[in-house]
Amino acid sequence: MIYLQFAIPIKFATFAAKKFSMAFLGLFGKKRDRLVPLSELGLTCDMHSHLIPNVDDGSKSIEDSITLIKGLHQMGYKKLILTPHFMTGFYNNTADGVREKLETLKTELARQSVDVDLNVAAEYYIDYDFMHDLSRKPMLTIHDKMLLFECSFTNQHRNFDETVFEMQINGYKPVLAHPERYLYWHNCHSLMQEFHDRGILFQINILSIIGGYSPSVRKMATWLIENDMCDFLGTDLHNASHLAAIKNTMIPERLLNKLKNSNLLNNSL
Numbered sequence: 182m183i184y185l186q187f188a189i190p191i192k193f194a195t196f197a198a199k200k201f202s203m204a205f206l207g208l209f210g211k212k213r214d215r216l217v218p219l220s221e222l223g224l225t226c227d228m229h230s231h232l233i234p235n236v237d238d239g240s241k242s243i244e245d246s247i248t249l250i251k252g253l254h255q256m257g258y259k260k261l262i263l264t265p266h267f268m269t270g271f272y273n274n275t276a277d278g279v280r281e282k283l284e285t286l287k288t289e290l291a292r293q294s295v296d297v298d299l300n301v302a303a304e305y306y307i308d309y310d311f312m313h314d315l316s317r318k319p320m321l322t323i324h325d326k327m328l329l330f331e332c333s334f335t336n337q338h339r340n341f342d343e344t345v346f347e348m349q350i351n352g353y354k355p356v357l358a359h360p361e362r363y364l365y366w367h368n369c370h371s372l373m374q375e376f377h378d379r380g381i382l383f384q385i386n387i388l389s390i391i392g393g394y395s396p397s398v399r400k401m402a403t404w405l406i407e408n409d410m411c412d413f414l415g416t417d418l419h420n421a422s423h424l425a426a427i428k429n430t431m432i433p434e435r436l437l438n439k440l441k442n443s444n445l446l447n448n449s450l
């Protein structure tokens with residue numbers, strides 16, 4: 182069950198976020214690695230989260246969704262593009278289905294006077310139906326034909342190149358969700374560079390930077406940022422423990438400076 186991987190490591194994320202500061206400085210002990218708040222980046226748009234209730238492994242109720250959205254709003258996010266999983270056999274979502282749920286959520290937020298711009302897209306798993314639909318029906322995009330997609334965490338998709346090509350010839354801009362989390366690519370730096378050069382945009386999870394998944398995922402996220410391959414930072418928010426870990430996130434100052442000087446696209450959406 183591939184999606185069990187989402188929930189388990191994140192239970193340790195809050196703990197990891199607190200301990201990361203000491204561990205990082207303990208290991209390197211250099212002034213240039215001092216930690217600074219990620220909020221200094223001024224992100225106002227998040228484009229990856231699972232806050233439509235009861236459609237995937239994210240929020241389990243409208244009340245949970247409202248609480249999580251309020252939490253992001255308090256952190257400075259003004260626009261949220263919600264991206265439920267689309268994965269045949271696990272999460273059989275439809276565009277009409279998630280749009281309908283979005284409207285319910287928007288109504289409740291308006292009733293509670295939460296001033297946040299809410300949109301819905303999708304996080305597509307690259308399976309047969311995804312390939313089939315690409316040329317046959319409009320897909321849910323995060324913005325301007327940008328298509329958020331994810332792969333298996335355990336095995337490289339044998340048709341990965343063909344799938345990306347299919348997206349591109351159908352006019353879409355592929356955005357790979359959390360490239361740092363695919364363990365089989367952790368020793369493939371040149372391949373990651375090649376993917377990026379071929380037009381795949383990369384969305385890195387904030388939790389990855391603070392060690393919320395594993396040290397090797399953090400290392401890969403850091404390498405991608407250091408090498409100018411972070412196009413989006415996403416919360417990939419599923420639940421309250423994610424929110425607690427992401428709140429008050431501190432990251433090494435050199436990474437923050439790198440991100441400030443990069444072409445992060447979040448706030449352009």
Ligand SMILES: [Fe+2]
Pocket residue numbers: 229230231304358417
């Ligand atoms: Fe996700």
